[in-house]
Amino acid sequence: MELEVYIDGKWYPKSEAKISVFDHGLLYGDGVFEGIRAYNCLVFKLREHLDRLYESAHTIMLKISFDHKKMTEVIVQTLKRNHLRDAYIRAVVTRGTGDLGLDPQKCKKPTIIVITDKIVLYPDRLYKHGLEIITVPTVRNHPEAVNPALKSLNYLNNILAKIEATHSGYVEALLLNHQGYVAECTGDNIFMVKNDTLMTPPTYAGVLRGITRAAILDLARHKKIEVEEKILTRHDLFNANEVFLTGTAAEVIPVVKIDGRTIGNGEPGKITQSLMKAFHDLTKKDGVRYSL
Numbered sequence: 001m002e003l004e005v006y007i008d009g010k011w012y013p014k015s016e017a018k019i020s021v022f023d024h025g026l027l028y029g030d031g032v033f034e035g036i037r038a039y040n041c042l043v044f045k046l047r048e049h050l051d052r053l054y055e056s057a058h059t060i061m062l063k064i065s066f067d068h069k070k071m072t073e074v075i076v077q078t079l080k081r082n083h084l085r086d087a088y089i090r091a092v093v094t095r096g097t098g099d100l101g102l103d104p105q106k107c108k109k110p111t112i113i114v115i116t117d118k119i120v121l122y123p124d125r126l127y128k129h130g131l132e133i134i135t136v137p138t139v140r141n142h143p144e145a146v147n148p149a150l151k152s153l154n155y156l157n158n159i160l161a162k163i164e165a166t167h168s169g170y171v172e173a174l175l176l177n178h179q180g181y182v183a184e185c186t187g188d189n190i191f192m193v194k195n196d197t198l199m200t201p202p203t204y205a206g207v208l209r210g211i212t213r214a215a216i217l218d219l220a221r222h223k224k225i226e227v228e229e230k231i232l233t234r235h236d237l238f239n240a241n242e243v244f245l246t247g248t249a250a251e252v253i254p255v256v257k258i259d260g261r262t263i264g265n266g267e268p269g270k271i272t273q274s275l276m277k278a279f280h281d282l283t284k285k286d287g288v289r290y291s292l
């Protein structure tokens with residue numbers, strides 16, 4: 001059976017799930033989105049994802065007609081209709097259909113889309129042996145241009161970075177901010193461990209306020225690991241004992257080489273491994289449950 005996609009009040013088979021070419025989400029990337037996961041019939045951190053979705057929408061002055069409760073219902077119903085126990089969930093709200101021209105006021109009604117699909121996992125070996133990443137020339141968006149805190153449909157900044165990384169034979173890119181400090185990767189936040197202290201760039205460095213990032217900071221504090229949100233340089237990362245990335249898709253993934261420099265002893269570190277385990281346990285607990 002074909003997967004069903006929710007668009008504005010109805011469910012359509014995947015092959016018929018279509019929106020207007022005049023939708024400003026397509027014409028201008030004018031809209032917001034969330035990438036969420038379900039683990040064994042639990043929508044992980046759904047409240048936090050919806051808070052971020054509504055905050056992004058508020059910043060771009062996009063009024064979502066649904067409240068949290070209705071949005072939760074639509075997501076759960078879509079998962080049920082598709083009999084998905086483990087899933088990748090994409091909630092998208094665009095400015096809606098307008099005309100040719102930037103003016104968002106011409107768009108009378110936002111388009112609300114919920115896609116649920118099977119989750120494609122990264123290969124096991126990357127979690128076991130760690131990733132190699134590369135710093136790319138494209139810098140992360142200036143916070144006063146398109147703030148990286150805003151999860152908008154404008155992902156070209158990240159896509160350019162991804163192109164530069166894959167062009168050089170790497171799967172993930174490290175982006176610096178406009179001041180040359182470490183920001184984040186194309187779809188993941190970055191952490192390092194130095195002398196048993198866990199560090200990550202503060203949100204004012206111009207990064208997405210990752211849900212996984214926040215969960216890892218909580219778990220680390222719970223484990224009595226010293227935590228610092230501080231400005232980091234590439235030099236700091238090169239000389240870290242451990243580095244890892246966090247994101248909804250990747251979860252917690254070790255990094256063992258950056259720009260050719262081996263991190264620590266070149267293997268996933270102890271603190272990284274203990275946080276990977278703690279995060280995995282959390283995905284069984286923290287979220288909204290549903291039944292099929």
Ligand code: PXG
Nearest residue numbers: 035186187188189208210211212247248249
């Ligand atoms: N930074 C950026 C730029 C992101 O896009 C993260 C960090 C991690 O945030 P969360 O809240 O997921 O811990 C993201 C998240 C996709 C995809 O389909 C992208 C993300 C999440 C899920 C799927 O590429 N980005």
